[in-house]
Amino acid sequence: MITSKELREKWIKFYEERGHVNIGAVSLIGDGTTGVMFNVAGMQPLMPYLLGKKHPAGTRLCNVQGCVRTVDIDSVGDATHFTFFEMMGNWSLGDYFKKEKTKWSFDLLTQVFGFDKDKICSTVFEGNDSVPRDDETAEYLKELGIKPENIFYLDKSNNWWELEGTVGTPCGPDNEWFYPRHDNPCCDKCDVNCDCGRYVEIGNDVYMQYKKLEGGKYTELENKNVDTGFGLDRLLLFLNGLDDGYKTDLFAGAISHIESVSGKEYGANELDTKAMRIIADHTRTAVMLIGDRNGITPSNTGAGYILRRLLRRAIRYCKNLGVDATVMCGVAKIFIEKIYDEAYPLLVEKEDYILEEITKEIKKFEAALASGMKEFDKCVTGMERKNAFMGAKDPAYVPETEITGKQAFRLYDTFGFPLELTVELAAERGLTVDENGFNEAAKAHQELSKAQAQAAKGGLTEQTETTTKYHTATHIMLAGLRKMFGTQTEQKGSNITEERLRFDFNCDHKMTAEELKELENFVNEVIAKKIDVVRTEEKYCDAVKAGAYGVFNAESEDQIVSIYTIDGVDKQICGGPHVKNTGDLGQFVIKKEESSSSGVRRIKAILK
Numbered sequence: 001m002i003t004s005k006e007l008r009e010k011w012i013k014f015y016e017e018r019g020h021v022n023i024g025a026v027s028l029i030g031d032g033t034t035g036v037m038f039n040v041a042g043m044q045p046l047m048p049y050l051l052g053k054k055h056p057a058g059t060r061l062c063n064v065q066g067c068v069r070t071v072d073i074d075s076v077g078d079a080t081h082f083t084f085f086e087m088m089g090n091w092s093l094g095d096y097f098k099k100e101k102t103k104w105s106f107d108l109l110t111q112v113f114g115f116d117k118d119k120i121c122s123t124v125f126e127g128n129d130s131v132p133r134d135d136e137t138a139e140y141l142k143e144l145g146i147k148p149e150n151i152f153y154l155d156k157s158n159n160w161w162e163l164e165g166t167v168g169t170p171c172g173p174d175n176e177w178f179y180p181r182h183d184n185p186c187c188d189k190c191d192v193n194c195d196c197g198r199y200v201e202i203g204n205d206v207y208m209q210y211k212k213l214e215g216g217k218y219t220e221l222e223n224k225n226v227d228t229g230f231g232l233d234r235l236l237l238f239l240n241g242l243d244d245g246y247k248t249d250l251f252a253g254a255i256s257h258i259e260s261v262s263g264k265e266y267g268a269n270e271l272d273t274k275a276m277r278i279i280a281d282h283t284r285t286a287v288m289l290i291g292d293r294n295g296i297t298p299s300n301t302g303a304g305y306i307l308r309r310l311l312r313r314a315i316r317y318c319k320n321l322g323v324d325a326t327v328m329c330g331v332a333k334i335f336i337e338k339i340y341d342e343a344y345p346l347l348v349e350k351e352d353y354i355l356e357e358i359t360k361e362i363k364k365f366e367a368a369l370a371s372g373m374k375e376f377d378k379c380v381t382g383m384e385r386k387n388a389f390m391g392a393k394d395p396a397y398v399p400e401t402e403i404t405g406k407q408a409f410r411l412y413d414t415f416g417f418p419l420e421l422t423v424e425l426a427a428e429r430g431l432t433v434d435e436n437g438f439n440e441a442a443k444a445h446q447e448l449s450k451a452q453a454q455a456a457k458g459g460l461t462e463q464t465e466t467t468t469k470y471h472t473a474t475h476i477m478l479a480g481l482r483k484m485f486g487t488q489t490e491q492k493g494s495n496i497t498e499e500r501l502r503f504d505f506n507c508d509h510k511m512t513a514e515e516l517k518e519l520e521n522f523v524n525e526v527i528a529k530k531i532d533v534v535r536t537e538e539k540y541c542d543a544v545k546a547g548a549y550g551v552f553n554a555e556s557e558d559q560i561v562s563i564y565t566i567d568g569v570d571k572q573i574c575g576g577p578h579v580k581n582t583g584d585l586g587q588f589v590i591k592k593e594e595s596s597s598s599g600v601r602r603i604k605a606i607l608k
Contacts, residue, residue, distance in 0.1 A: 002239050003249045007232060008064050008343060011088045014108055015062035020090055023057050025065045025344075028084075029294040029303060029488045037303040038068035038289075042087030043206075043227045049093055050170060050208060050225050062090035064232060064343070066288060070306050073313070074424070076281050077274040079244040083310065084285040086232040094223035098175075101205050101226050102140040105177060109202065113239060117145045119180055121192050121199060125160055125173030126153035131210065131218050134159075134173040141175075152192055161206045161227075170208040170221060177202045179238070200238055203230035246277050253334040254280040261330070262323045275321040282314035283331045283358070290354045291336070291347040294488035297506060297599050298361045303488070309418050311361045316369070316421065325362045329355050353508055356598055365416065372415030376422070379407045380429055401430070405437015412438070413445065463577060469585050469607055470501040472533060472578045473523065477588075477605070479570035480522035481505055484515065487549075492600045500591070500606050507601040511593050523588040526569050530583030534565045540573070548573050 012022050026045040030037050039045060042065040049055040065087050075081040092101070109115040122141050127133030138151050153159075162171030178192045178199045186196040208225040210218040236248050246255055246266070255266050258276045266276055289296055289307050298308035311328075318325040332355060336347045347354065380403075387399040403426055411417040423433045474494060482489045485507060493504035511519075538546075540559045548563050550573035564578050565571045579585065587608040596602040 001249075002236065004232065004236055004339070005342060007236055007239070008086075008088070010112055011064060011108075011230070011232075012062060014104075014112055015060075015090045018060070018104060020060040020062040021057040023055075023061050023063050025063055027294040027486065027488070028066050028068050028288055028292045029296060029486075037306065038070070039065065040067055040069050042067065042089035042229050043091070046091060046227075050091070050227060052223075055093055059093040059095040060091070061093070064088050066344070068285060068289065070310075073309070074420075077278050079246065079277075082233060082245065082281055082284075084281070084288050088230045088232050088235075090226075090228045092224075092226035094225060097209075097224050097226060098137050098207055099140055101207075101228070102137060102175065103144060105175075105203065105205055105228070106141075106144045106146070109177065109179075113235075115179055118147060119150075120146055121150040121152065121178040121180075122146055123152045123154045123159055123176045123178070123192060126155055128156060130216060131160075131173070134175075134207075137173070137175050137207070154193075161208070162212055167212055167214055169212055170210070170225060171212050171218070172207045172209040172224075174204055174206040176204050181238075181243070200234070202235060202238065203228065246280065250339060251280050251284075253338055254283070254331045257330050257334055258321070258323070258327060261327045262321050264321065272321060275317040278317045279314045279321070279328060280331060282310040283328045284335050286311050286314075286328075286358060287332050287335050287340075287347060287354055288344070290357050291344070291350045292488075293346060294486035295350070295506075295508065296488055297357055305418075308361065309420060311358065312365045312369075312418065312421065313424075315362055315365050319369075325366065326359070328358055328362065332358055350508065353599065360598065368416035372411055372417050375411060375415055376417070376425055379403055379411075380431065383431075401432060403431060403433045405434040405439070405441050408433050408435075408438040409441035409445070412442075464498065466498050466607075467496050468577045469579055470496045472582070473585055473588055473605070473607060474501050474503055475564065475570050475572055475574070475578070476523045476526050476566065476582065477501075477503060477519065477603070478505065478572075479526075479566070480519045481507075483522070484518065491550075493596065493602075500604055502602060502604050504596045504600050504602045506599055508599060510595070511601065516590050516593055520588060520590050526566065527582050527585045527588060530581055531566050531569065532581050533578045534567070535578070536563050536565065537561065538563065543573055547571055550574055 016022060026039065028039055030039060042063070043050065045065070046055075046061070055061060066084060067087055068084050070083055072081060073083060076083060106117070106120075109120060110117050124137045124141075125131070125134040133153065138153075141151055142148055159174050159176065160172070161174050163169050179202055180198050181200055182198065184198075186194065186198065190196060190198055192199045206227040206229075208227065209221055211221050212218055233245060233248070233250065236250065237243075237245050240248060242248060245251070255276055258279060259266055262272075262276075264272045267273055286307060289303070296303050296307055298304055298311060300308070314328055315325045318327060333351070336351050336354065341348050383400050383403075387397075390397040391399065403422065408419060408422045411422050412419060419433070419435065419438055423435070426433050474496065478489070478491060489505055489507065491503065492506055495502040537560050540561050543561055543563050548571045561573050562575060563571060564574050566582060585607055588605060589608060590603060590605045592604040594602050
């Protein structure tokens, strides 16, 4: 049986022997430039280099990159869905192309992983009115020994890669590799196009050989790139002859721990098995997100909300399984100490912090869950009683089966139930939730609290010339913190008076004297440059795409927001107010740095 550690090592060794540099993995947390919260593909962090920027490590690169996808959280619980996974990748930036890459992928599959060349299938681009058929790749495959009948020409939706909606960017055909799970075809036409699931996609080689022009036209690129992606989790499953991803070594220890604590057997029944998978998967992803170099903590907004949703879903399934939610800490320790200790050593360094954050969220949610479940049951019981009464009174009465939007919003606002949890609980009882009504109730609540929020813009207790200066200084200071500690450094609290600013932010350590001096110098250098503070307005979605950030909950993607820009320093979505120029601020002095709460630090500073 091949282990996950062996698979990572084999991948990196294979490509290092062919002149590639292992560039390692980047943060799981999106940096704001790609429009997504998390890195969702191995090639995503390399996009600037695939678009032409020179990479400092050269033209041949490889790595194993962690990714997080949360669009199908509700699907996790079956045998094949995960929220965290790893992509094994390698790249040519204007270096080698199709001939070398097809051979290396073929050699890797046959010589390293032992696949039978007579069973390997491959798909290539069939061509269209704009771009010719990729016969070049097909010929290389045949030369390597792939049977002609195992090479399939597919259309643009299957074998073409490009950035939708762009012009002037690289794009091109791709070559996908498939292998059968077994030798029992479901029919005479059972091949890679069959829906029976016999064939599994092992990996993908993208050949960026064209540039997209106006009007749907394409032209050949002078410097062509290769982007390869093979899923580690999927390949590990396949190499070990398994059909359940939770039976690989990545999850075996975690599942075994859950079995021992619960006294139940994995696979014995569908409900318990689903619960074990969800607990294991969501705990693993939580470990990765909290322990990331730009680690996040559970919150009610942005990426922190996704993390909170994962943890709380896992906690609820602990209840379903009949185990205390602290089992998640035992599962987390297995992932940190035994599975990812070598590939992600930072997890070991941050182990205590990770376990502390998970424990805190368990305690918070268990308190909310106890009272929230009573309220949920009260909603359902009330509906059942009404249905029984009205049904007895009127045989034609149609029973109610929907929890109202107001009820769902109360569960969210008062008891901390995410809408998704209410929907999931309702589905288990054969009910639905009025999600539109929930959104309307949420909007009404926002309108009601706007006046209060307006009075406390940016943490100001009152708006004066002095507090306005402190507000702008806070923006600059946060920009400095993000530069020092990563773009996932966020405001966790702010309070500004005539005398000082107080600012809370996420940070996993007490700042050193050197770090405080670096931050102080950064702010004062920006002040000394006398940069204009420019206010603009645009749609929220456009502001985010342009790199703006801030503690702001937009009512819609198209909501018009204010953006304050300090050129080359900061670009924040904010309600204001601000000074006209950074030179108006005076001298910035940090007076104190201390703990505000676990994982959150507090800075107090003044302007002279």
